[in-house]
Amino acid sequence: MSTMTLEDTERRKAWGFVAPALLWTIAFFVVPFLFMAAMSLWSRQSGQIVRAWNLDNYIAFFAKDSLFKGLVNSLEITLIVTVLSVLLAYPLAWIIAERVPKRFQRLALIMAVLPFWTSYVVRSYSWLLVLSKNGVINQTLMTLGLVSEPLEIASNRTATVIGFVHFFVMLLTLTIYANLIQLSPNYRRAAADLGANALQTFWHVILPLTLPGIMTGAFLTFVLCIGDYVTPQILGGNNELVLPQIIMLQLGRRADFPMAAALSIILMLAVTAAYVLCARWLKIERA
Amino acid sequence: MIISVNGVSMRRFFASVAEISIAAVSIVSAPAPAFAAEELNALVWCDHTDPALVEPFEKANDVKVNLKDYEGTGAALSILEQSQPGDWDVLVIDGVDVQRAVGLDLLAEIPADKLPTADIFPEVRMEANNMKDGKTYAVTEKFGYNTISYDKTKVDPADMKDLSIIWSDKYKGRIALYDYYLPMIGLVALGLGKKTAELSDADMPAIAEKLSEMKTMSKQVSDVVSSQTALATGEVDILVGGGEWITAALSGEKPNLDWTVPDQGAVRWAQSIGVMKASKKQDLALKFVQYIVSPEGQARLATSSCYWAMPANMKAGEHLTDAQKAALRWNDQAEYLKKTQLYPIPSAELDQKMQDAWTDMMQQ
Numbered sequence: 257m258s259t260m261t262l263e264d265t266e267r268r269k270a271w272g273f274v275a276p277a278l279l280w281t282i283a284f285f286v287v288p289f290l291f292m293a294a295m296s297l298w299s300r301q302s303g304q305i306v307r308a309w310n311l312d313n314y315i316a317f318f319a320k321d322s323l324f325k326g327l328v329n330s331l332e333i334t335l336i337v338t339v340l341s342v343l344l345a346y347p348l349a350w351i352i353a354e355r356v357p358k359r360f361q362r363l364a365l366i367m368a369v370l371p372f373w374t375s376y377v378v379r380s381y382s383w384l385l386v387l388s389k390n391g392v393i394n395q396t397l398m399t400l401g402l403v404s405e406p407l408e409i410a411s412n413r414t415a416t417v418i419g420f421v422h423f424f425v426m427l428l429t430l431t432i433y434a435n436l437i438q439l440s441p442n443y444r445r446a447a448a449d450l451g452a453n454a455l456q457t458f459w460h461v462i463l464p465l466t467l468p469g470i471m472t473g474a475f476l477t478f479v480l481c482i483g484d485y486v487t488p489q490i491l492g493g494n495n496e497l498v499l500p501q502i503i504m505l506q507l508g509r510r511a512d513f514p515m516a517a518a519l520s521i522i523l524m525l526a527v528t529a530a531y532v533l534c535a536r537w538l539k540i541e542r543a
Numbered sequence: 544m545i546i547s548v549n550g551v552s553m554r555r556f557f558a559s560v561a562e563i564s565i566a567a568v569s570i571v572s573a574p575a576p577a578f579a580a581e582e583l584n585a586l587v588w589c590d591h592t593d594p595a596l597v598e599p600f601e602k603a604n605d606v607k608v609n610l611k612d613y614e615g616t617g618a619a620l621s622i623l624e625q626s627q628p629g630d631w632d633v634l635v636i637d638g639v640d641v642q643r644a645v646g647l648d649l650l651a652e653i654p655a656d657k658l659p660t661a662d663i664f665p666e667v668r669m670e671a672n673n674m675k676d677g678k679t680y681a682v683t684e685k686f687g688y689n690t691i692s693y694d695k696t697k698v699d700p701a702d703m704k705d706l707s708i709i710w711s712d713k714y715k716g717r718i719a720l721y722d723y724y725l726p727m728i729g730l731v732a733l734g735l736g737k738k739t740a741e742l743s744d745a746d747m748p749a750i751a752e753k754l755s756e757m758k759t760m761s762k763q764v765s766d767v768v769s770s771q772t773a774l775a776t777g778e779v780d781i782l783v784g785g786g787e788w789i790t791a792a793l794s795g796e797k798p799n800l801d802w803t804v805p806d807q808g809a810v811r812w813a814q815s816i817g818v819m820k821a822s823k824k825q826d827l828a829l830k831f832v833q834y835i836v837s838p839e840g841q842a843r844l845a846t847s848s849c850y851w852a853m854p855a856n857m858k859a860g861e862h863l864t865d866a867q868k869a870a871l872r873w874n875d876q877a878e879y880l881k882k883t884q885l886y887p888i889p890s891a892e893l894d895q896k897m898q899d900a901w902t903d904m905m906q907q
Contacts, residue, residue: 303643303891320899322906329906384769388778410778411763493763494722494905505902509725510894511617 289524296518305514313518326502327522333413333498334482337420338474344421345428345473346466352429353436365433369426376423380490383419384410387491411493419491420481427480428473435469436462471537478530483523499523581606583827585633586619588612588814589849590685591835596843600834606827616640623649628821632828638813639725639886641672641681650680651820657829658682659836663855666880667813672888681817684835685844687852688883689726690809692774692785692802706734706807709783710756718761719770721784724901729810729887730784731757739810739884747896754904757783764905774800791851791870804879811883813855838862845871 298305299312317323352364371379386392387410394406409415443465447457485500494501499519506516531538581604585591589612597608613619616637623631636644644650660668663683673681691703697717702708709718709730721727729739731753737746758764762779771789773779775797782789786809790800816835818828834840841854842862853871860873872879889897 301891303894322899322902325906381768381772384772385776388773388776390777411765411769411773489766490769493769494765495763497902497905502902505898507617507621508615509617510891510898511615511620513621 292517293521295514296521298514300510300512300514313515314522316515317518317522322497323502323519326497326499326519327526329496330482330498330500330523331526333416333420333488334478336417337424337481338477340417340421341424341428341477342470342474345425346432346470348425349429349432349436353433365430368429371422372426377486377490379423380419380487383415383422383491387415387418411491412495413492415491415493416488419487420484423487424473424477424481427476428470431473431476432466432469435466439465468537471534475530475534475538478534479527482526482530581824581827582609583607583632583824583831584609584611584630585635585831586611586613586622586631587633587635590844590847590852591635593843593847593849596840596847599839599843600831603834604827604830608831616643620644620647629823630821631819632822632824633816633831634819635684635814635816636681637886638667638669638672638681638683638686638815639888641669641815641817642675642888644817645675645680649820650817651822651825652678652680653682653818653829653832655679657833659856659858662838662858663836664853664857664876664880667811667855669813669815669885672813672885673815673817681815682832682836683813683855684816684841685852685855686811686813687788688786688802688804688809688811688879689721689723689730689784689886690786690802690804690883692782692789692800694774694777694780694799695801696799697777697780700801700803703781703803704806706730706805708781708805709734710753710760712760714781715760716762717780718757719773719779719782720757720761720764721770721782722764722766723784724897725886725889726810726812727784728754728897728901729884732887733807733809733884736807739887742887742889742893744893744896747893747900751900751903754900755907758904758907787871788850788852794870804882806882808882808884809879811880811885813885842867 296313297309297311298307299310300306317327348368352361352368356364388394389406389410391410393409394403397403398406409418439462443461444457447461452460482498483500484498485504488498488501489504492498497505499522503516503519503523506512506519583606585608587610591597592610592612597610600606601608611622613622619634619636620643623634634644634650641650658679660682664686667683667686669683673679673683691706691709693700693703698714702713708714728742728750731750732739732742732746735746735749735753742750761783763769763773765773767789770779770782770785771793774782774785774789775793786802790797790802793800816832818825818832822828835844836856838856838858839862841856841859845851845854845859845863846867851867851871853873853876860868863871863873868874887897
């Protein structure tokens, strides 16, 4: 008769706890992902999906400018949005954490994330009206005599970036704020004791310590932005296509699932690359 | 945002509305008798989800009709592929794609004497599409035009009579292009004097060149909701690819919006309805098809809450009000039908080339 050691028991318990999440991940991520990867190696010929392994879809992606440009557009827009969102969210989070009295901080956070409570789609269409030729911004500028012709800020990349930044500033504010309020005031006191001024304290102490919050938010922004279809579709005016829009084009009428799968794999590789670059800051435990 | 209750159409609409209303991606069940004896499952375009259309059939037949609307034939085919045979009883499909469904053995033959073929406008009977080897597999139920919609207070309506206006620089930056490559390529082909039914690989370089010119003159390429919003708010003055389905419902609120069929013609779209071959309720499904193409059903379908467009059955006019007929341009149909051509029906290879040309245009 075998005897079970304490270590065996603990191991079994651990597997028991992990198993549901593991099974869930296998069933709803690993298996579909493998299926999608396999499908990306099939092709669509004469209206039929041919289940013969080949790299035709990946070759077409690099051979056709319009497809490859989709990835370039996605990366450009995502990087612009991520940088702008960080630059706007950090001061906002800092003001809420450092300048707003404790009793009002929760209210300030709620105010900051209030736009989250409205539908993403409705918010995008609302921006379209705000930015349009006859929208609030252009009408105000014209009335004030600041411009003689309406600015072209709707149905283009500017509109897409504005729509994205509005959304992601809220997200980044939360992650950076969560990081800022965890910092002990002793860091600042120690820096002051060592002769650092406010700017030096921020640059050499506070900013490095809040990098995990920044990078976590930036990574989430990158992932959500590069995979988003709705905002560029509504606000971009289809004057340039990002990769998710090109994926949708493959599906609409033609049902070219192999090409859509290949483009989705490429999109995932871009996200994976972003993760690898950010990985050192995305640890759960604090160093 | 302008979201028309009545005049918005076509597949791009489905995507936009589905995003606005999460519920739209799930099965839409029209109100039905509480204890309906039977159920019928129909895969449809959004205009069929109007309770005012379905309820009379449900009550008359003691049946609950479950409706799911979809975006694009590709999406419908993938839904069917993921379903069990017999799950779906009725299919509404783009008229140009009926043969695709017949080729996949999805549609059942409908006895010719069970349909009011003689009452259907001859130009939209579309035997080449709805029939194969002398057998009928679907019937046209509704049609309309991808043409030019415009704000008559901002442009010269006479200019809209010439399709070449879409690539001239007279209205540069004031034009929206409807984002669906098939009708748009059809319109460009008409502008070049080509017939949509005869398009081939050899035509693509000239079409691609004109698409590029058209893009240069346009402000945006957008789906139905965005296009309609742009036209209604004055963001653009012309919508290429629009038609009665864009402006009809806004005729009261925005009388400045109008549409026309240019001298070179326009592209005609049509939707067909058929019975699924694997349906276990063939008789009931056929009864539903018969109801939809009946004069009463046609009048309700033409003015359903998702979008308005012409009913295929000429006798539907008896059940439409004068105002409804005016919005649909009922009296102009003879001229429009003569001047318009059906969507291009490309082979898979040509379809790929058309989509590539459209994608290239948007990325330029």
